[in-house]
Amino acid sequence: MRVFYFRFRSQRCAVRGKMAALFSCCLGCCGDGGSGHVPLKEMPAVQLDTHHMGTDVVIVKSGRRICGTGGCLANAPLHQNKSYFEFKIQSTGGYSLHQNKSYFEFKIQSTGVWGVGVATQKANLNQIPMGRDVHSLVLRHDGSVYHNNEEKNRLPANSLPQEGDIVGITYDHVEMNLYLNGKNMHCPASGIRGTVLPVVYVDDSAILDCQFSDFYHTAPQGFEKILFEQQIF
Numbered sequence: 108m109r110v111f112y113f114r115f116r117s118q119r120c121a122v123r124g125k126m127a128a129l130f131s132c133c134l135g136c137c138g139d140g141g142s143g144h145v146p147l148k149e150m151p152a153v154q155l156d157t158h159h160m161g162t163d164v165v166i167v168k169s170g171r172r173i174c175g176t177g178g179c180l181a182n183a184p185l186h187q188n189k190s191y192f193e194f195k196i197q198s199t200g201g202y203s204l205h206q207n208k209s210y211f212e213f214k215i216q217s218t219g220v221w222g223v224g225v226a227t228q229k230a231n232l233n234q235i236p237m238g239r240d241v242h243s244l245v246l247r248h249d250g251s252v253y254h255n256n257e258e259k260n261r262l263p264a265n266s267l268p269q270e271g272d273i274v275g276i277t278y279d280h281v282e283m284n285l286y287l288n289g290k291n292m293h294c295p296a297s298g299i300r301g302t303v304l305p306v307v308y309v310d311d312s313a314i315l316d317c318q319f320s321d322f323y324h325t326a327p328q329g330f331e332k333i334l335f336e337q338q339i340f
Contacts, residue, residue: 153192153319153333155307156182161232164309172197172316178222178232178308181319183333185225185303189279191330192305193318194223199248199270200312219313222247225278225299226306235310243306244283244299246274248313252285252296259296266292273323277330278303289324305333 154170161177173179181192200219222236224245230237237243238253246252250262266287268274275286283299285292307315320332 150335150337151182153181153183153335155179155317156304159228159232159304161308164232168316171318172314173307173309174312174314176310177235178226178230178237178306180226180228180230180232181305181317181333183304183319183335185278185280185305185333186336187331187334189277189330190333191275191277191322191326192333193276193322193324194274194307195316195318195323196221196268196270196272196274196313197316198312198314200314218311220248220310221308221313221315223274223276223305223307223315224252225276225283225303227299227301227303230306232306232308235308237306237308241299244296244303245306245308246276246285252283252294254296254298259298260294262287262292262294273318275322275324275326276305277327279330284327286324286327291327 155166155173156179157166157170160166160179163175164173164177164179165175166173166179198219220235222238222245224243226237226243230242231240236245236247236253238245238247239256241255244252244254250264250267251258252260262285268287273288275289277284277286282295282297285294305317307317309315326332
């Protein structure tokens with residue numbers, strides 16, 4: 108019987124008979140003809156997708172920051188059962204000055220428009236605010252949660268996200284829940300159908316940052332960062 112010897116990382120092994128032919132075939136599939144290493148495909152990072160954004164949107168910081176006008180989807184659908192991701196209100200945009208002439212008081216209000224949530228690839232990313240149709244379910248900057256042009260829920264008036272705050276979102280294929288600086292707002296909303304992706308929109312000089320890993324706050328129990336389909340299976 109013929110004996111074949113193969114060398115891997117300075118270790119020699121003997122393979123006999125038909126096993127030798129099979130072993131040789133496997134070697135040929137490794138790509139470099141002798142290193143014995145199978146190249147692994149590196150998974151892309153979850154980030155905002157410049158191929159699915161509004162015409163006046165600007166994406167910077169390696170796909171993590173949105174500014175301009177319009178919406179943008181992330182590049183990873185929410186295939187897993189329980190997903191978690193975050194948005195940081197980096198800037199609420201410009202400010203308007205309102206004068207109360209009777210009492211000579213002034214109230215400074217931010218004018219930035221933004222929203223975060225989930226949407227399908229059919230969502231109109233040029234129509235602001237989102238949540239007007241069946242293709243998006245979003246928290247708007249005023250604390251309302253909209254889907255199909257219907258208010259599904261609302262944050263407490265004393266818990267509206269401000270500049271510098273972190274909005275966390277969980278989604279389990281049925282319900283979207285909101286977290287503000289790590290605290291559960293007990294503001295569930297549902298109704299959207301089909302495959303969804305994270306979505307964010309801005310207008311009037313608002314700037315938001317997306318956090319799809321290395322979260323500011325610990326993900327709620329049972330939820331984890333977004334995984335690509337290949338990573339799940």
